Amino acid sequence: MAAPNVRRPGFSRRAQYSTFANYVIAFIGVGVGLVLLAISSGHEERFAGLRTIASDAGAPAATVAASARTGGVSLWDVLTGYFTLGSRVASMEHDLAQARVALAEQAALKEENTRLKATLGLFEGEIKPVAITRLIGSTSSSSRRYATIGAGSTKGVRPGMAVRSPLGLVGRVTEVGAISARVLLITNTDSTIPVRRASDGIQAYATGRGDGTIQIRLSTTGLNPLRRGDAIVTSGSGGIYRPGEAVAVVVSLTPDGAIARPLSDPGQTDFVTVEPLYQEVLQSEADKAAEEGR
Template structure:
Protein backbone atom coordinates (compact mmCIF):
# COMPACT_ATOMS: atom_id res chain seq x y z
CA UNK A 1 0.00 0.00 0.00
CA UNK A 2 1.44 3.39 -1.02
CA UNK A 3 2.04 5.99 1.76
CA UNK A 4 -0.13 9.10 1.71
CA UNK A 5 1.31 12.24 0.11
CA UNK A 6 0.66 14.63 3.00
CA UNK A 7 2.62 13.01 5.83
CA UNK A 8 2.39 14.74 9.18
CA UNK A 9 5.59 14.95 11.31
CA UNK A 10 3.97 12.87 13.97
CA UNK A 11 1.03 12.46 16.16
CA UNK A 12 2.68 14.67 18.87
CA UNK A 13 1.19 18.15 19.03
CA UNK A 14 4.37 19.41 20.77
CA UNK A 15 6.50 18.34 17.83
CA UNK A 16 4.12 20.09 15.45
CA UNK A 17 4.34 23.36 17.43
CA UNK A 18 8.14 23.14 17.54
CA UNK A 19 8.35 22.71 13.79
CA UNK A 20 5.94 25.60 13.25
CA UNK A 21 7.94 27.87 15.58
CA UNK A 22 11.12 27.03 13.72
CA UNK A 23 9.56 28.04 10.43
CA UNK A 24 8.21 31.28 11.92
CA UNK A 25 11.59 32.23 13.41
CA UNK A 26 13.39 31.48 10.19
CA UNK A 27 10.97 33.59 8.16
CA UNK A 28 11.09 36.41 10.75
CA UNK A 29 14.88 36.34 10.75
CA UNK A 30 14.97 36.53 6.98
CA UNK A 31 12.51 39.45 6.98
CA UNK A 32 14.52 41.34 9.65
CA UNK A 33 17.74 40.72 7.77
CA UNK A 34 16.17 41.98 4.58
CA UNK A 35 14.85 45.11 6.30
CA UNK A 36 18.28 45.80 7.84
CA UNK A 37 19.91 45.33 4.46
CA UNK A 38 17.50 47.80 2.84
CA UNK A 39 18.06 50.33 5.65
CA UNK A 40 21.84 50.03 5.32
CA UNK A 41 21.56 50.73 1.59
CA UNK A 42 18.92 53.44 1.73
CA UNK A 43 20.04 55.23 4.93
CA UNK A 44 23.59 54.37 6.04
CA UNK A 45 23.56 56.98 8.86
CA UNK A 46 20.32 55.67 10.28
CA UNK A 47 21.66 52.12 10.09
CA UNK A 48 24.76 53.22 12.02
CA UNK A 49 22.58 54.75 14.73
CA UNK A 50 20.50 51.58 14.85
CA UNK A 51 23.65 49.47 15.14
CA UNK A 52 24.96 51.68 17.96
CA UNK A 53 21.68 51.31 19.81
CA UNK A 54 21.84 47.55 19.45
CA UNK A 55 25.39 47.61 20.81
CA UNK A 56 24.20 49.62 23.83
CA UNK A 57 21.44 47.12 24.47
CA UNK A 58 23.70 44.07 24.20
CA UNK A 59 26.73 45.55 26.01
CA UNK A 60 25.56 44.51 29.53
CA UNK A 61 25.17 40.95 28.32
CA UNK A 62 28.61 41.08 26.72
CA UNK A 63 30.12 42.46 29.93
CA UNK A 64 28.45 39.67 31.90
CA UNK A 65 29.95 37.02 29.64
CA UNK A 66 33.34 38.78 29.87
CA UNK A 67 33.16 38.74 33.68
CA UNK A 68 32.29 35.05 33.67
CA UNK A 69 35.20 34.34 31.35
CA UNK A 70 37.59 36.32 33.54
CA UNK A 71 36.31 34.54 36.63
CA UNK A 72 37.07 31.16 35.12
CA UNK A 73 40.48 32.41 33.99
CA UNK A 74 41.14 33.77 37.51
CA UNK A 75 40.14 30.46 39.06
CA UNK A 76 42.70 28.71 36.92
CA UNK A 77 45.40 31.22 37.85
CA UNK A 78 44.51 30.97 41.54
CA UNK A 79 44.63 27.19 41.42
CA UNK A 80 48.01 27.31 39.71
CA UNK A 81 49.29 29.81 42.28
CA UNK A 82 47.99 27.59 45.12
CA UNK A 83 49.75 24.54 43.73
CA UNK A 84 52.97 26.54 43.27
CA UNK A 85 52.72 27.84 46.83
CA UNK A 86 52.17 24.31 48.18
CA UNK A 87 55.25 23.01 46.37
CA UNK A 88 57.31 25.99 47.55
CA UNK A 89 56.07 25.45 51.11
CA UNK A 90 57.15 21.80 51.02
CA UNK A 91 60.56 22.81 49.67
CA UNK A 92 60.93 25.45 52.40
CA UNK A 93 60.03 22.92 55.10
CA UNK A 94 62.72 20.57 53.81
CA UNK A 95 65.20 23.44 53.78
CA UNK A 96 64.29 24.45 57.34
CA UNK A 97 64.68 20.84 58.51
CA UNK A 98 68.09 20.60 56.83
CA UNK A 99 69.16 23.93 58.35
CA UNK A 100 67.98 22.80 61.80
CA UNK A 101 70.10 19.65 61.49
CA UNK A 102 73.11 21.74 60.46
CA UNK A 103 72.56 24.07 63.42
CA UNK A 104 72.45 21.12 65.83
CA UNK A 105 75.66 19.74 64.32
CA UNK A 106 77.27 23.18 64.57
CA UNK A 107 76.25 23.48 68.24
CA UNK A 108 77.68 20.03 68.96
CA UNK A 109 80.96 20.95 67.25
CA UNK A 110 81.06 24.25 69.13
CA UNK A 111 80.58 22.47 72.46
CA UNK A 112 83.26 19.92 71.54
CA UNK A 113 85.67 22.72 70.62
CA UNK A 114 85.04 24.43 73.95
CA UNK A 115 85.84 21.20 75.81
CA UNK A 116 89.04 20.73 73.81
CA UNK A 117 90.08 24.34 74.41
CA UNK A 118 89.49 23.90 78.14
CA UNK A 119 91.56 20.72 78.08
CA UNK A 120 94.39 22.46 76.23
CA UNK A 121 94.20 25.25 78.79
CA UNK A 122 94.65 22.70 81.58
CA UNK A 123 97.60 21.16 79.80
CA UNK A 124 99.24 24.55 79.35
CA UNK A 125 98.58 25.42 82.99
CA UNK A 126 100.31 22.19 84.12
CA UNK A 127 103.12 21.74 81.57
CA UNK A 128 105.24 19.47 83.73
CA UNK A 129 102.38 17.52 85.29
CA UNK A 130 100.46 16.36 82.22
CA UNK A 131 101.41 12.85 81.09
CA UNK A 132 98.90 12.21 78.28
CA UNK A 133 95.53 13.20 76.87
CA UNK A 134 93.00 10.45 76.23
CA UNK A 135 89.35 9.56 75.85
CA UNK A 136 87.11 7.64 78.23
CA UNK A 137 86.03 4.73 76.04
CA UNK A 138 83.46 3.26 78.41
CA UNK A 139 82.31 3.33 82.02
CA UNK A 140 80.19 1.12 84.25
CA UNK A 141 76.68 2.32 85.04
CA UNK A 142 74.85 -0.65 86.55
CA UNK A 143 77.66 -2.46 88.37
CA UNK A 144 78.43 -1.91 92.06
CA UNK A 145 81.92 -0.82 90.99
CA UNK A 146 82.47 2.49 89.26
CA UNK A 147 85.20 1.96 86.67
CA UNK A 148 86.09 3.45 83.30
CA UNK A 149 88.40 2.51 80.44
CA UNK A 150 90.89 5.11 79.20
CA UNK A 151 92.29 5.14 75.65
CA UNK A 152 95.94 5.61 76.73
CA UNK A 153 98.19 3.20 78.60
CA UNK A 154 101.75 2.36 79.55
CA UNK A 155 103.04 3.07 76.03
CA UNK A 156 102.01 6.69 76.56
CA UNK A 157 103.63 6.87 80.01
CA UNK A 158 100.55 6.13 82.11
CA UNK A 159 101.12 4.19 85.34
CA UNK A 160 99.09 2.97 88.31
CA UNK A 161 98.09 5.77 90.67
CA UNK A 162 98.08 8.58 88.10
CA UNK A 163 95.16 10.99 88.66
CA UNK A 164 92.65 11.55 85.85
CA UNK A 165 90.83 14.84 85.50
CA UNK A 166 88.58 16.70 83.07
CA UNK A 167 88.20 20.47 82.65
CA UNK A 168 85.32 20.50 85.16
CA UNK A 169 87.02 18.43 87.83
CA UNK A 170 88.48 15.15 89.08
CA UNK A 171 87.49 11.88 87.39
CA UNK A 172 89.48 9.28 89.37
CA UNK A 173 92.81 7.46 89.33
CA UNK A 174 94.45 4.70 87.31
CA UNK A 175 94.38 1.27 88.96
CA UNK A 176 95.52 -0.92 86.07
CA UNK A 177 97.38 -0.37 82.79
CA UNK A 178 97.95 -2.19 79.51
CA UNK A 179 100.06 -1.00 76.56
CA UNK A 180 97.33 1.22 75.09
CA UNK A 181 94.50 1.33 77.64
CA UNK A 182 94.05 1.93 81.35
CA UNK A 183 91.42 1.10 83.94
CA UNK A 184 90.28 4.07 86.00
CA UNK A 185 88.69 3.93 89.46
CA UNK A 186 86.10 6.72 89.45
CA UNK A 187 85.63 9.02 92.44
CA UNK A 188 82.07 7.68 92.83
CA UNK A 189 83.39 4.18 93.62
CA UNK A 190 83.02 3.13 97.25
CA UNK A 191 86.72 2.22 97.51
CA UNK A 192 87.97 5.61 96.33
CA UNK A 193 88.64 7.88 99.33
CA UNK A 194 89.96 11.38 98.56
CA UNK A 195 91.12 14.09 101.00
CA UNK A 196 89.19 17.28 100.16
CA UNK A 197 88.68 20.83 101.37
CA UNK A 198 85.42 22.73 101.50
CA UNK A 199 85.50 26.05 99.71
CA UNK A 200 85.98 28.80 100.64
CA UNK A 201 86.79 28.18 104.33
CA UNK A 202 89.07 25.17 103.74
CA UNK A 203 87.27 22.75 106.09
CA UNK A 204 89.10 19.39 105.72
CA UNK A 205 86.98 16.37 104.88
CA UNK A 206 87.08 13.01 103.14
CA UNK A 207 85.18 12.15 99.96
CA UNK A 208 84.14 8.54 99.39
CA UNK A 209 82.01 7.13 96.60
CA UNK A 210 78.51 5.85 97.27
CA UNK A 211 78.50 3.49 94.29
CA UNK A 212 75.47 5.20 92.76
CA UNK A 213 77.11 8.16 91.04
CA UNK A 214 77.27 10.35 94.15
CA UNK A 215 79.90 10.85 96.87
CA UNK A 216 79.67 11.22 100.65
CA UNK A 217 81.56 14.13 102.22
CA UNK A 218 82.49 13.54 105.87
CA UNK A 219 84.40 16.21 107.80
CA UNK A 220 87.58 15.19 109.57
CA UNK A 221 86.29 16.97 112.67
CA UNK A 222 83.08 15.05 113.35
CA UNK A 223 81.77 17.86 115.53
CA UNK A 224 81.50 20.20 112.53
CA UNK A 225 78.58 19.60 110.20
CA UNK A 226 77.48 22.87 108.68
CA UNK A 227 77.48 21.93 105.01
CA UNK A 228 75.11 23.81 102.73
CA UNK A 229 73.72 23.05 99.31
CA UNK A 230 75.86 24.44 96.49
CA UNK A 231 79.20 24.42 98.34
CA UNK A 232 82.19 23.09 96.38
CA UNK A 233 84.85 20.68 97.64
CA UNK A 234 88.29 20.38 96.02
CA UNK A 235 91.29 18.13 96.45
CA UNK A 236 93.53 19.12 99.35
CA UNK A 237 96.79 17.54 98.19
CA UNK A 238 97.01 15.53 101.41
CA UNK A 239 98.37 12.05 100.88
CA UNK A 240 100.40 13.22 97.91
CA UNK A 241 98.38 11.42 95.24
CA UNK A 242 95.97 14.06 93.91
CA UNK A 243 97.27 17.58 93.20
CA UNK A 244 95.52 20.25 95.30
CA UNK A 245 92.71 22.57 94.18
CA UNK A 246 91.09 20.20 91.67
CA UNK A 247 87.27 20.55 91.87
CA UNK A 248 85.68 17.32 93.09
CA UNK A 249 81.98 17.71 93.86
CA UNK A 250 79.15 20.08 94.75
CA UNK A 251 77.09 19.61 97.90
CA UNK A 252 73.53 18.44 97.23
CA UNK A 253 72.20 18.11 100.78
CA UNK A 254 73.40 17.74 104.35
CA UNK A 255 73.31 14.35 106.09
CA UNK A 256 73.64 13.26 109.71
CA UNK A 257 77.41 12.73 109.43
CA UNK A 258 78.32 15.17 106.68
CA UNK A 259 76.84 15.80 103.26
CA UNK A 260 75.88 14.13 100.00
CA UNK A 261 77.54 15.59 96.90
CA UNK A 262 77.44 15.19 93.13
CA UNK A 263 80.73 14.90 91.19
CA UNK A 264 81.37 17.94 89.03
CA UNK A 265 83.01 15.91 86.27
CA UNK A 266 80.94 12.98 85.03
CA UNK A 267 82.45 10.34 82.70
CA UNK A 268 79.29 10.54 80.60
CA UNK A 269 79.81 14.24 79.89
CA UNK A 270 83.61 14.35 79.68
CA UNK A 271 85.00 12.18 76.90
CA UNK A 272 88.36 13.98 76.80
CA UNK A 273 90.54 13.84 79.92
CA UNK A 274 94.15 14.40 80.89
CA UNK A 275 96.43 12.12 82.89
CA UNK A 276 98.43 13.89 85.60
CA UNK A 277 101.48 12.85 87.55
CA UNK A 278 100.92 12.15 91.25
CA UNK A 279 101.38 15.16 93.48
CA UNK A 280 104.25 13.34 95.18
CA UNK A 281 106.06 10.31 93.83
CA UNK A 282 106.27 8.33 97.09
CA UNK A 283 102.51 7.68 97.45
CA UNK A 284 102.39 6.38 93.88
CA UNK A 285 105.16 3.86 94.58
CA UNK A 286 103.41 2.72 97.77
CA UNK A 287 100.18 2.33 95.80
CA UNK A 288 101.93 0.31 93.09
CA UNK A 289 103.44 -1.96 95.75
CA UNK A 290 100.02 -2.44 97.34
CA UNK A 291 98.45 -3.25 93.98
CA UNK A 292 101.23 -5.74 93.22
CA UNK A 293 100.72 -7.45 96.58
CA UNK A 294 97.09 -8.22 95.80
CA UNK A 295 96.76 -11.81 94.49
CA UNK A 296 95.62 -12.17 90.90
CA UNK A 297 91.84 -12.35 90.57
CA UNK A 298 91.22 -10.31 93.77
CA UNK A 299 91.97 -6.87 92.32
CA UNK A 300 89.49 -4.32 91.05
CA UNK A 301 86.98 -5.88 88.73
Protein backbone atom coordinates (compact mmCIF):
# COMPACT_ATOMS: atom_id res chain seq x y z
CA MET A 1 0.00 0.00 0.00
CA ALA A 2 1.38 3.41 -0.94
CA ALA A 3 2.21 5.93 1.82
CA PRO A 4 -0.03 9.02 2.06
CA ASN A 5 1.23 12.28 0.53
CA VAL A 6 0.51 14.39 3.65
CA ARG A 7 2.41 13.32 6.69
CA ARG A 8 1.02 14.20 10.06
CA PRO A 9 2.94 14.09 13.36
CA GLY A 10 0.78 11.28 14.54
CA PHE A 11 -2.19 11.29 16.80
CA SER A 12 -0.28 12.89 19.71
CA ARG A 13 -1.69 16.31 20.50
CA ARG A 14 1.56 17.32 22.26
CA ALA A 15 3.53 16.78 19.06
CA GLN A 16 0.95 18.71 17.06
CA TYR A 17 1.01 21.68 19.45
CA SER A 18 4.82 21.70 19.44
CA THR A 19 4.97 21.84 15.66
CA PHE A 20 2.36 24.59 15.58
CA ALA A 21 4.24 26.61 18.21
CA ASN A 22 7.47 26.33 16.24
CA TYR A 23 5.80 27.76 13.16
CA VAL A 24 4.23 30.58 15.16
CA ILE A 25 7.58 31.53 16.79
CA ALA A 26 9.28 31.45 13.39
CA PHE A 27 6.70 33.76 11.84
CA ILE A 28 6.86 36.10 14.83
CA GLY A 29 10.67 36.25 14.61
CA VAL A 30 10.54 37.05 10.93
CA GLY A 31 7.96 39.75 11.57
CA VAL A 32 9.95 41.33 14.38
CA GLY A 33 13.07 41.26 12.22
CA LEU A 34 11.30 43.01 9.36
CA VAL A 35 9.90 45.65 11.70
CA LEU A 36 13.32 46.30 13.25
CA LEU A 37 14.92 46.46 9.83
CA ALA A 38 12.35 49.00 8.69
CA ILE A 39 12.85 51.13 11.81
CA SER A 40 16.64 51.02 11.79
CA SER A 41 16.90 51.94 8.13
CA GLY A 42 15.76 55.47 8.93
CA HIS A 43 16.82 55.88 12.58
CA GLU A 44 20.13 54.13 13.23
CA GLU A 45 20.81 55.99 16.48
CA ARG A 46 17.91 54.30 18.22
CA PHE A 47 19.87 51.02 18.45
CA ALA A 48 23.22 52.45 19.41
CA GLY A 49 22.93 51.12 22.95
CA LEU A 50 22.11 47.62 21.78
CA ARG A 51 24.99 47.66 19.31
CA THR A 52 27.35 48.77 22.07
CA ILE A 53 26.26 45.94 24.33
CA ALA A 54 26.68 43.44 21.53
CA SER A 55 30.10 44.82 20.71
CA ASP A 56 31.24 44.54 24.33
CA ALA A 57 29.94 40.98 24.55
CA GLY A 58 31.87 39.95 21.47
CA ALA A 59 35.07 41.85 22.34
CA PRO A 60 36.87 38.96 24.11
CA ALA A 61 36.31 36.60 21.22
CA ALA A 62 37.35 39.28 18.75
CA THR A 63 40.51 39.93 20.73
CA VAL A 64 41.45 36.26 20.63
CA ALA A 65 40.82 36.15 16.90
CA ALA A 66 42.92 39.24 16.29
CA SER A 67 45.76 37.79 18.35
CA ALA A 68 45.64 34.60 16.31
CA ARG A 69 45.99 36.61 13.11
CA THR A 70 49.24 38.24 14.19
CA GLY A 71 51.23 35.11 13.28
CA GLY A 72 54.16 33.30 14.76
CA VAL A 73 56.23 36.41 15.58
CA SER A 74 53.57 37.88 17.87
CA LEU A 75 53.00 34.49 19.46
CA TRP A 76 56.73 34.26 20.24
CA ASP A 77 56.65 37.74 21.78
CA VAL A 78 53.76 36.74 23.97
CA LEU A 79 55.51 33.59 25.16
CA THR A 80 58.84 35.29 25.87
CA GLY A 81 57.07 38.15 27.65
CA TYR A 82 55.24 35.66 29.83
CA PHE A 83 58.39 33.87 30.89
CA THR A 84 60.39 37.09 31.49
CA LEU A 85 57.60 38.93 33.31
CA GLY A 86 58.77 37.82 36.76
CA SER A 87 62.34 39.04 36.29
CA ARG A 88 61.21 42.37 34.88
CA VAL A 89 58.77 42.93 37.75
CA ALA A 90 61.47 42.03 40.29
CA SER A 91 63.89 44.46 38.63
CA MET A 92 61.32 47.27 38.72
CA GLU A 93 60.51 46.57 42.38
CA HIS A 94 64.22 46.68 43.22
CA ASP A 95 64.61 50.03 41.41
CA LEU A 96 61.53 51.37 43.21
CA ALA A 97 62.91 50.32 46.62
CA GLN A 98 66.23 52.02 45.87
CA ALA A 99 64.41 55.17 44.79
CA ARG A 100 62.41 55.23 48.01
CA VAL A 101 65.58 54.82 50.09
CA ALA A 102 67.27 57.63 48.18
CA LEU A 103 64.23 59.86 48.67
CA ALA A 104 64.19 59.19 52.41
CA GLU A 105 67.91 59.92 52.65
CA GLN A 106 67.45 63.20 50.80
CA ALA A 107 64.62 64.23 53.13
CA ALA A 108 66.71 63.37 56.21
CA LEU A 109 69.70 65.27 54.80
CA LYS A 110 67.54 68.31 54.12
CA GLU A 111 66.18 68.30 57.69
CA GLU A 112 69.68 67.85 59.13
CA ASN A 113 71.02 70.78 57.08
CA THR A 114 68.16 72.94 58.34
CA ARG A 115 69.03 72.14 61.97
CA LEU A 116 72.73 72.78 61.34
CA LYS A 117 71.97 76.14 59.76
CA ALA A 118 69.84 77.08 62.76
CA THR A 119 72.67 76.11 65.10
CA LEU A 120 75.30 77.99 63.13
CA GLY A 121 73.04 81.03 62.89
CA LEU A 122 73.22 81.45 66.67
CA PHE A 123 76.84 82.49 66.46
CA GLU A 124 76.84 85.03 63.65
CA GLY A 125 78.62 87.97 65.21
CA GLU A 126 78.76 86.30 68.67
CA ILE A 127 81.18 84.04 70.53
CA LYS A 128 82.83 81.55 68.21
CA PRO A 129 82.02 77.99 69.35
CA VAL A 130 84.76 75.51 70.15
CA ALA A 131 82.91 72.68 68.41
CA ILE A 132 79.61 71.88 66.75
CA THR A 133 78.72 68.26 67.30
CA ARG A 134 75.95 65.74 67.70
CA LEU A 135 74.38 64.90 71.06
CA ILE A 136 74.75 61.13 70.93
CA GLY A 137 73.08 60.08 74.18
CA SER A 138 71.33 61.23 77.34
CA THR A 139 69.83 59.76 80.52
CA SER A 140 66.11 60.42 80.73
CA SER A 141 65.00 58.26 83.67
CA SER A 142 67.82 58.67 86.21
CA SER A 143 67.77 61.54 88.70
CA ARG A 144 71.44 62.17 87.83
CA ARG A 145 70.97 63.50 84.34
CA TYR A 146 73.90 63.39 81.94
CA ALA A 147 74.43 63.51 78.20
CA THR A 148 77.22 62.50 75.83
CA ILE A 149 78.42 64.56 72.87
CA GLY A 150 80.52 63.43 69.92
CA ALA A 151 83.45 65.80 70.42
CA GLY A 152 86.36 65.61 72.82
CA SER A 153 89.85 66.88 73.47
CA THR A 154 90.84 66.53 69.83
CA LYS A 155 88.31 69.26 69.01
CA GLY A 156 89.42 71.48 71.88
CA VAL A 157 86.66 70.57 74.32
CA ARG A 158 87.59 70.98 78.00
CA PRO A 159 85.76 70.54 81.32
CA GLY A 160 83.57 73.45 82.36
CA MET A 161 82.62 74.53 78.85
CA ALA A 162 78.95 75.29 78.23
CA VAL A 163 76.89 73.17 75.86
CA ARG A 164 74.06 74.85 74.02
CA SER A 165 71.34 73.89 71.52
CA PRO A 166 69.43 76.23 69.21
CA LEU A 167 66.73 76.52 71.91
CA GLY A 168 68.89 77.20 74.93
CA LEU A 169 71.41 75.98 77.47
CA VAL A 170 71.85 72.19 77.74
CA GLY A 171 74.54 71.92 80.43
CA ARG A 172 78.30 71.97 80.91
CA VAL A 173 81.12 69.56 80.17
CA THR A 174 82.37 67.55 83.17
CA GLU A 175 84.50 64.76 81.65
CA VAL A 176 86.40 64.79 78.36
CA GLY A 177 87.67 61.92 76.24
CA ALA A 178 89.54 62.00 72.96
CA ILE A 179 86.44 61.98 70.74
CA SER A 180 83.58 62.35 73.22
CA ALA A 181 82.65 64.22 76.38
CA ARG A 182 80.19 63.88 79.26
CA VAL A 183 77.79 66.75 79.91
CA LEU A 184 76.10 67.58 83.19
CA LEU A 185 72.55 68.58 82.20
CA ILE A 186 70.93 71.63 83.78
CA THR A 187 68.19 69.33 85.16
CA ASN A 188 70.74 67.33 87.18
CA THR A 189 70.54 67.80 90.96
CA ASP A 190 74.25 68.71 91.00
CA SER A 191 73.76 71.55 88.51
CA THR A 192 73.52 75.11 89.86
CA ILE A 193 73.51 78.07 87.47
CA PRO A 194 73.44 81.81 88.25
CA VAL A 195 70.42 83.17 86.39
CA ARG A 196 68.19 86.24 86.16
CA ARG A 197 64.76 87.11 84.90
CA ALA A 198 65.12 88.33 81.32
CA SER A 199 62.68 91.22 81.68
CA ASP A 200 64.24 93.08 84.63
CA GLY A 201 67.38 91.19 85.73
CA ILE A 202 66.16 89.84 89.10
CA GLN A 203 68.96 87.56 90.30
CA ALA A 204 68.39 83.90 91.20
CA TYR A 205 69.92 80.43 91.06
CA ALA A 206 68.66 77.57 88.90
CA THR A 207 69.12 74.09 90.39
CA GLY A 208 68.12 70.83 88.72
CA ARG A 209 65.43 68.79 90.44
CA GLY A 210 66.24 65.43 88.76
CA ASP A 211 62.75 65.12 87.24
CA GLY A 212 63.23 67.20 84.11
CA THR A 213 62.44 70.55 85.74
CA ILE A 214 64.47 73.29 87.42
CA GLN A 215 64.09 74.96 90.81
CA ILE A 216 64.49 78.77 90.68
CA ARG A 217 65.55 80.24 94.01
CA LEU A 218 65.74 84.01 94.42
CA SER A 219 68.92 85.61 95.73
CA THR A 220 66.93 87.89 98.02
CA THR A 221 64.11 87.14 100.42
CA GLY A 222 60.78 88.87 100.54
CA LEU A 223 57.87 89.14 98.12
CA ASN A 224 58.17 86.72 95.22
CA PRO A 225 58.15 88.82 92.02
CA LEU A 226 58.22 85.88 89.60
CA ARG A 227 55.24 85.08 87.39
CA ARG A 228 54.25 82.17 85.22
CA GLY A 229 55.71 82.51 81.74
CA ASP A 230 58.77 84.51 82.87
CA ALA A 231 61.86 83.76 80.80
CA ILE A 232 64.96 82.80 82.78
CA VAL A 233 68.43 83.41 81.29
CA THR A 234 72.01 83.12 82.51
CA SER A 235 73.38 86.10 84.42
CA GLY A 236 77.06 85.57 83.55
CA SER A 237 78.18 85.41 87.18
CA GLY A 238 80.89 82.86 87.92
CA GLY A 239 82.56 83.14 84.53
CA ILE A 240 81.32 79.80 83.10
CA TYR A 241 78.21 80.77 81.14
CA ARG A 242 77.99 83.91 79.08
CA PRO A 243 75.09 86.21 80.06
CA GLY A 244 71.78 86.09 78.27
CA GLU A 245 71.66 82.39 77.35
CA ALA A 246 68.10 81.06 77.48
CA VAL A 247 67.59 78.54 80.27
CA ALA A 248 63.93 77.95 81.16
CA VAL A 249 60.39 79.31 81.49
CA VAL A 250 58.51 79.53 84.81
CA VAL A 251 55.57 77.14 85.02
CA SER A 252 54.61 77.37 88.72
CA LEU A 253 55.48 79.44 91.79
CA THR A 254 56.98 78.44 95.14
CA PRO A 255 57.37 80.50 98.36
CA ASP A 256 61.03 81.29 97.59
CA GLY A 257 60.98 81.20 93.80
CA ALA A 258 59.47 79.02 91.12
CA ILE A 259 59.56 75.76 89.17
CA ALA A 260 60.70 76.20 85.56
CA ARG A 261 60.70 74.04 82.46
CA PRO A 262 63.96 73.93 80.46
CA LEU A 263 63.70 75.28 76.95
CA SER A 264 66.16 72.74 75.55
CA ASP A 265 65.16 69.08 75.77
CA PRO A 266 68.17 66.75 75.26
CA GLY A 267 65.85 63.99 74.08
CA GLN A 268 64.72 66.18 71.19
CA THR A 269 68.14 67.70 70.40
CA ASP A 270 70.39 66.44 67.61
CA PHE A 271 73.16 69.04 67.34
CA VAL A 272 74.75 71.19 70.03
CA THR A 273 77.56 73.72 70.24
CA VAL A 274 80.33 73.77 72.81
CA GLU A 275 81.22 77.29 73.94
CA PRO A 276 84.47 78.45 75.52
CA LEU A 277 84.50 79.51 79.17
CA TYR A 278 83.08 83.01 79.42
CA GLN A 279 85.93 84.23 81.65
CA GLU A 280 88.42 83.13 79.00
CA VAL A 281 86.49 85.07 76.36
CA LEU A 282 86.60 88.16 78.55
CA GLN A 283 90.32 87.71 79.15
CA SER A 284 90.96 87.31 75.43
CA GLU A 285 89.03 90.48 74.63
CA ALA A 286 90.93 92.34 77.37
CA ASP A 287 94.24 91.15 75.92
CA LYS A 288 93.25 92.30 72.45
CA ALA A 289 92.19 95.68 73.75
CA ALA A 290 95.52 96.03 75.57
CA GLU A 291 97.47 95.15 72.44
CA GLU A 292 95.52 97.65 70.39
CA GLY A 293 96.19 100.35 73.01
CA ARG A 294 99.92 99.91 72.78
